[in-house]
Amino acid sequence: MTKLYELLGVPFFGASGTVEISALLTKVFKSIAVTQVGFSGLMLAVTEDTGLAIGTQRSDFDIHGLLTFSSVCGIGLDTVPIEGNTPFDKIVHIMRDTxxxxxxxxxxxxxRLFPVPNLTQGQMTTFDSDDLCNCAVMALP
Incomplete structure (x- = not known):
């Protein structure tokens, strides 16, 4: 997905212009004449997209940015790896914000957060799955 943002003029996913492109892509996806089931449209699933996973390693965006970008899509926070020792109250607060x-x-x-045991912000996940991309763990502020 992140390549589309670059092709549409945003230097990298997370830079200024990301909200606009997220809204544009959502509008385009929703305009396609197909039967829509469940969540349909732009999904920013961090551990399921190589470009987003790379963005976590470069610190191109944070949790609040992801929430903002996804709010114009309609999905929310999806498959975001967070520190395994994240206090419960921080998780509650991001859920309440959402x-x-x-x-x-x-x-x-x-x-949909993935607390990763024994890892802290910036450390890499080591998922052993064809469906998940390894990325840097994010911290809830």
């Missing part, structure tokens, strides 16, 4: 945005925008937004 819930508030969903309410105010009148759209469903999800929170």
């Amino acid at each position: 819930g508030t945005m969903a309410y105010r925008l009148n759209k469903p937004l999800t929170v």
